[in-house]
Amino acid sequence: MTDSAVIEIRDLVKTFGSFRALDGLDLSVAPGEVHGFLGPNGAGKSTTIRVLLGLLRKDSGDVRLLGGDPWADAATLHRRLAYVPGDVSLWPNLSGGETLDLLIRMRGADPRTSRRDEMVERFALDPTKRGRAYSKGNRQKVALVAAFATDPDLFILDEPTSGLDPLMERVFNDCVAEQTARGATVLLSSHILSEVERLADRVTIIREGRVVETGTLASLRHLQRTRLVAGLSGAVPDLSGRSGVHDVAVDGAQLTCTVDADALPGVLADLTAAGITSLTSSPPSLEELFLDAYRDRAGAGR
């Protein structure tokens, strides 16, 4: 945690009535990094972002955004950031182009000197349609174009690619890469985990308003298992009782299982002894990391 952090949250608490949406949350985002912000639905991702945007008032804790107070200095700070919500709602009778220009102007930029037209083209957006006529994906594109058209210091993206097709997701990834190359900081909340995996430098996983894990992707891999699919020529060994081995399934001569890192040498030795005809291993996906974090906490709480 550095003093120059773009986002610095310590022990943040936010309650709605008796419900503790955020229960002592910590988050630190360094300048220039893409920070993945993960958690199941209702974990408090959007609540955290809304506190950061000064939309919600914190109950306690310290929150600093771009060196300022997100509640007191909201409008000033917002000129230096771009926000894309996960579910974009547009004015029904404003055209997409009007909405784009309005949002860009409201951030204090001029759409005519921005990359607006370039982004409209890259995201293949028809700006002449009225807000009520856009599909979910197209509404999302309006917010994304408005965000990437300018060069803010910070992007706050709350599940920004929901509703986008894979082609547009690639455009989105390119845009994020261009912005970080320029030195921008990105807070990327998502449960489309492959997207975070590709873009994020560091990840914070939260659940029930608290941080479960935080660190670089590499540092989180210790948690993880390897998924093995092996074709065997000899007798299939019985791995189901062994410690560190999970989800064993046998289908004829094919064995599928997930293995903890420390149990891997033993399992591989047994498989070799049984005569391997084919072997595939998948690296831990963030999805599984995430499930682990979730499962462990659920187990500990019981």
Place this chain on the structure above:
Amino acid sequence: MSTTAGWRLLLGLALRRDRVLTGVWIAVLVMMSVASAAATPSLYAAQADRVHAAEALNASPAIVALYGPVLDVTSEGELAMTKMTVLYAVFVAVLFVVVVRRHTRVEEESGRTELVGGTAVGRNAPLAAVAVETVLLALALGVLTALGNTASGLPLAGSVAFGGLWAGTGLVAAGIAAVTAQISASARTCAGFAAGAIGVLFVLRAAGDTGPEWLSWLSPLGWNTQVGAYAATRWWLLAAYPVLALALGAVAVALRARRDLGSGLVAARPGPASGSPRLADAFTLALRTSGTTLVLWMAAAGVMGVVFGMIAPGIGDLLDSQTAQSIIDELGGELVAAILSIVAVVLTYFAATVVAHTSRDETDGRAELVLATGTSRSAWFGATLLVALAGTALLLVMTGLGLWIGYVAADGPGIGNLLVAALAWVPAAWVVGALAVLSLAWGTRWTVLAWVWPAAFMVLALMGDLLELPTWVIDLSPYTHVPAVPSEPWSWGSATTLSAVAAVLLLVAWWRFRERDIH
């Protein structure tokens, strides 16, 4: 699959969603009718008193323009139902417009119809379901009103006829709403068309009742009087309401077949590819989103002003030719004051629509989009209250100008500045508008109160005496503190006090809006 498949499911859903809204609304209407029926015998004990009162009502064109004439001056029921027959029937009509619009165009605009349309539900199922719902509501309203009036001592036959004409008004209003719901893709514009149609029918009847009678027969609201529930009842006329309602329903179905889901009758033109440089902040955005509504309301207010302005001097004709100029002036002034007391309340609803719009911006997430830019909460909030309150004032100015133009066009004698008469209502409208803004500031779930305040204050003003409420309760309504200009002189005291109250309410609202969570 039949085009109405699944309507039963939708009906169940609608009845469940509407149970509070329709329950309260119908209860208030029935209560008003029962209170009027019960209060009349104590107000006018002797037959002679009643005849005298009824003749006095009929002699005042202002009252006739607002309430319609009393057809049989000897009938207790006709006198008791003077305000109910036409004016309160408008509130019946509004309920049915709200219900129909809520289950047709609002659902379509929100995309929920699409969700439902993807299931085994036919194209016309929403219309069919809401048609059945409105028939059920009309039946409930009619039967309860008839029972209530009978229980209050009015004759059974007349009460049945009266319940029937209220129910009929509701059905016709539902038909009008079903047609207007097809016209535009915007639920708000559709509401504007429906309100405009009801306004035209009201004005048509007012003109007919104070002038050529055939005009009243063109308006279902005019039928309300002509049925003569407690006079020589024209039972056959009660059949005209469902016939008209069915015809309107058929038009709605035909129009629905000619358009796509989510669109209006006119295909949406492509919008501009880029925004005007002037559309750059919360205020210009509020103007852009509420501008069309404001222009429509301004046109309606102006036209209504002209019509009533033209009626005002004509009432002198009804009087004996020897009548002094001053009395004509006074009657004209009385009409203007009486009309304005209703119009001011109706125009306050413009503020409610602006507040409701901002509230939906917040619940839908558009406020979040704006407040995440350099736009401050104060700017966002200020834009809403500025458009709401300045818009309401502008509407009253339009009404005043219309009255003036109509009055001059009809060669009315000078009754002073009618613009001032309209402006006298501005501070009261601001207080009620400020209450609407305060409701939003407190939280979006309170915004519904924006619709309640004007109606509650009008009921208080119109019914307070009848219900024998204490003066201080009646005085809670800002509208009771407005001098009846031009019959009474303009009062700086009332204008300043009401404006100060509005200012305090707005300050509290601003403080609250800056402090609270935006969801």
